[in-house]
Amino acid sequence: MKADVLLGLQWGDEGKGKIVDVLTPRYDVIARFQGGPNAGHTLEFDGIKHVLHTIPSGIFHPGKANVIGNGVVIDPAVLKKEIDGLKERGIDVRDNLYVSRKAHLILPTHRLLDAASEASKGKEKIGSTLKGIGPAYMDKTGRNGLRAGDIESPDFRQRYGNLVAKHREMLNQFEYAYDLAPLEKEWLSGIETLKGLKFIDSEYEINQMLDEGRSVLAEGAQGALLDIDFGSYPYVTSSNTITAATSSGLGLAPHRIGEVYGIFKAYCTRVGSGPFPTELSDETGDRLRKAGNEFGSTTGRPRRCGWLDLPALRYAIMLNGVTRLIMMKPDVLSGFESVLVCTHYMSGGRRTDRIPFDLGVPIDPVYETLPGWNLEEDVTAPLPEMLERYIAFLEKALGKPISIVSTGPDRRQTHIRDEALMPV
Ligand code: GDP
Ligand code: IMO
Ligand code: MG
8 A cells, every 4th residue: 555645735724634634534544744733733523623733633533543753743732732622522532643752852942942033033033833843853853852752761851851951051042031830841741641642663553554455644734835945945844844754754665655635725825924926915815814714723823815826836736746636715715706826927027937046036926817706605516617617727727636625614515526535
């Protein structure tokens, strides 16, 4: 068997959580492979709405294994809150949640360093989620980090203390006041919760599951345009977010990757700083934000909104080797008389399809105008003709089929257009 991958093609928040939940019945294992609690993946069904940060989005389906892979960074304090929240919903994660021993830990001081670094940057700030992601990955690549498996070792507290001492020295270089004690208390309580979970060497287990014919869906976090290498650096996250990260984040050789589901909104959003060529800083942008409820699932920040950007989408499809596309939220555009799509850019008087290396180079998006549509409430109704035209236009422009169209946040508001993906 090969593992399939589902990941975001824009700046995150495409709706990954919803679709992973929809596709979970087809799989035995759902595995996160990168990122951490900067992610906020929303699921809605039976009138409940739930946001997951670290736990894979297959957790609501009994009997499915959910794996937090080695490429993920875990904040035990956030994980504990997630576990407690799920318990209130009647889900005991201890049955189905597995944690890679090699996943790195986010310390409370990583969060403080993230906040101090952002504060010191002023207007140049990344707009990070302040979850400690950057500093935790820095310690991982700097070979100072603590891993989930380390909490089983007798000298764990000593090693934690040593790393915190180092972080305190770093914090001294910022003018940043902090109170570590309450954060540390919460974190240590999270460590106790973590100790009650099933630790695995996930690279062995996942490869073995595939050998035994079990199916795996890898769940991406963030999106291709936030990738540390290919996103608009430095306004990116601190991990690779593309398909390649499935290999390093789960220990899967590249030939073991099967389908790559690339998910995108029918328009664009971005939260945090950085370039956004098709951004709408006007009432149309406000209308999208309101209709799409575009406020961060993790931070509550308003998301910047704009039209769909085809050069950026093509870039993401190329980097990820996308085989099937999934389009989300065309319902948000319902009632728009016309809908714009950026087909290419103009830069220095020349047409280009490429995102320039230099973020300072101005690029002007060039738009094609398509007729809008009105979506009915009834989820069983066929999609309106003008939306079908939009879909056909995008399939042609992107060269990949749009296999799923989502028309609302609920599980049921999902139009599957591909025989191969019909519910099992
Ligand atoms: P993720 O990070 O990719 O999982 O996406 P988020 O959960 O951060 O953001 C997606 C938001 O859109 C959530 O509030 C979802 O409930 C909502 N959503 C998902 N699909 C649809 C859709 O098709 N239409 C509408 N209107 N909302 C959707
Ligand atoms: P999901 O998985 C949207 C953005 C932040 C910031 C930049 C760096 O829900 O799609 P970080 O905290 O990672 O150092 O922040 O990346 N960002 C996201 N934006 N969705 C996410 O995750 C994001 N995770 C990080 O807003 O611009
Ligand atoms: Mg999100």
